[in-house]
Amino acid sequence: MPISAAEEALLDVRALESGYGKIGVLHGVSLQVRAGEVVALLGPNGAGKTTLLRAISGLLPWSAGDVVFDGRSLAGLGPRETARAGLVHVIEGHRVFTQQSVFDNLLLAGYDVPRHERAQRIDEALSYFPEIAAKRKELGGALSGGQQQMLVVAQGLVRRPRLLMLDEPSAGLAPVLVDRVLSVVGELRRKGTAVLLVEQLVEKALASADRVYALARGRAVLEAATGTPDLADRIEHAYFGHAASHAAP
Template sequence: MLEISGLRAGYGGVEVLRGIDLSVGAGEIIAVLGSNGVGKTTLNKVLSGVLAADAGEVMFEGRSLRGLSPVQVVEAGLIHVPEGRKIFPNMSVRENLELGSYRRARANRASNLDLVFETFPRLRERMGQMAGTLSGGEQQMVAIGRGMMAEPRLLILDEPSLGLSPLLVEEMFALILRLNEQGLPIMLVEQNVVQSLELAARAYIIENGVVTLSGAAADIRNDPELKRVYLGL
């Protein structure tokens, strides 16, 4: 579904992505892993049309995304749930969710809202509550639910476990697996290595703007190179 080749991008002449190659197939969970500052967020910005690529190609379902605006990327069905949730704290849960269908799937808003509430029963209970008063886990549910409202063809989740308690992290990863089992391809961009590799079919490790390790998640989990990247061993 997604094919990235030779992708280069950066800010003000400073190159952050230095030739990224990766792909996501239909129905897959792909983990993109790396510590802070290696280029994960920059990659997501390029895929979402927020940041222009300097070189390389991004193909989504056979169509180039190079030069498309964020609106056009959303309309194509590539939906990004950003790091830090980025919800609207002074709007209700329902209003936040409905904004997810502003540019895509507006005609199915009511049925998709029901689907989100089936997936996240707690949000149904809190649909009239201001989103900023929710717990961190509930706010993450709102962010993912907002993405679901757009009927994504591919969902990019950027650090969904960030700031959550260990129990809520377990719950969040179980939810991601359920969404994938319903047929939704997911690109999981995370620092949580262990649980991401348990969930994903394949994984890519990014260091200093390049992919240094890729393959089946089970193989990467047992690769000594993983310990070197994260633990310096």
């Protein structure tokens, strides 16, 4: 069920407006994610999904609104500060350090983690991906595309996030690897980590999520539980911009 009270949310995005320079992209977007919940964020290309994640994590400034994480406003904070607070953003198209080993890629992701904790955190992150755990001494550039994507997600997990934001983790992957990467989302949920998932593969995203939001033209036009009977029709209307005037909770 949709969140009815803001205090129940781990992440509470409130009427957020942001964009690039004078170009406004987000127009009053509101969104919530509970602790331990998976929320899918859908929408056509250019809807503002990536911009929203960048604004939440501090990569883009806001012109209005607020983002509250664990009861604290993130206004004025950059990506390092938000990551330290427990909100980690795995950026679309992020690439690994190809001339560094898998282990060193993960070591770099935990650069500010106390030294005595780093190895333990790396082992924890690799436990989600046995495929790359066996290659921890190999160079990042020697991994397949799917394995590199696993490494990118593992880099985020080294931070031990309370909320992990994944932007198009399936991009460019074969279907079997998409399922493998998204299976980790289910594991994270079972262990209490919240996930905000941007994904173009609608059916796979919905299969992984508890709730869904859809964006169109920089506005949230749909919010629903993934078990809603008419959800496919509602998403279709939202994608074509017909739901903005009568989006229902």
